[in-house]
Amino acid sequence: MKQIQQREDIRLLVHTFYDEIRVDNLLGPIFNSHIKNEQWPAHLEKLTDFWVTALFGENCFKGNPTMKHRIVDKNLNHSISEHHFKQWVSLWHKTIDSLFEGALANRAKKASENMAVGQFGAILNFRE
Secondary structure, eight states, rough: OOOOOOOHHHHHHHHHHHHHHHHHHTTTTHHHHHGGGGHHHHHHHHHHHHHHHHHHHHHHHOHHHHHHHHHHHHHTTTTOOOOHHHHOOOHHHHHHHHHEEEEEHHHHHHHHHHHHHHHHHHHHOOOO
16 A cells, blocks of 8 residues: 555545546435536546645645535535535545555545535535
8 A cells, every 4th residue: 555645646546536426326416417527537637636735735726615515505405415525525535545545645534524524514604
């Protein structure tokens, strides 16, 4: 098992993870209805940038994940629940554990937990 050391490691992690997300019974329909097939390559690159920024501190991510999550929740009649975020975190942890070990792998798992709490809280606060 190797450690996360470079962008290519994060790229592998992100691509492997979202391959799982896209076929997940709970999360797949949400992602697949909001991201068209031809949009996935750019989306995966943006998510790779996000995690490179989060884990390596390189300032390459540009975007507003909170606003995107709020829009998706609104499109789904405010039906995103804590269960969705728990499933996302669970799949992220499983993917990391299947590919990597070490300090950055652990930091990526902890960051996903913090993100899930923060994003779900932001969604709840945005609901009317």
